Amino acid sequence: MIYKLDWTFKAESSYYEEIEYIYLKWNIREVCKFEDLVSTELSRLIQNPTIGRIMDNKYSLTISKQTTLYYRINEREKSIELLLFWNNQKNPEELNKLL
Numbered sequence: 001m002i003y004k005l006d007w008t009f010k011a012e013s014s015y016y017e018e019i020e021y022i023y024l025k026w027n028i029r030e031v032c033k034f035e036d037l038v039s040t041e042l043s044r045l046i047q048n049p050t051i052g053r054i055m056d057n058k059y060s061l062t063i064s065k066q067t068t069l070y071y072r073i074n075e076r077e078k079s080i081e082l083l084l085f086w087n088n089q090k091n092p093e094e095l096n097k098l099l
Contacts, residue, residue, distance in 0.1 A: 003073070004078060011069075017087075018034065019035070021087065034064070041061060059071050059096065066087060068084040068085075068086045069082065070086060
């Protein structure tokens with residue numbers, strides 16, 4: 001069964017923050033690689049939502065060495081709520097506040 005993706009405002013804004021960070025630090029080629037990687041991982045996720053690690057009723061999925069996606073599964077609605085794209089170089093205390 002394929003699940004539906006629901007992007008929260010926080011997920012969408014943090015995704016674009018990551019793109020901006022990659023663009024400023026590297027270049028557009030790396031941004032395209034990141035976008036392709038996210039697309040691939042989201043395609044895997046909608047087919048198998050439990051591929052991430054579970055913690056406190058939320059899941060985390062490593063997108064790259066630098067980025068982790070946090071999400072929640074709604075089995076009743078067969079949907080995945082994307083919560084946040086997190087740059088792993090940031091202060092982990094901030095992560096707890098955002099989730």
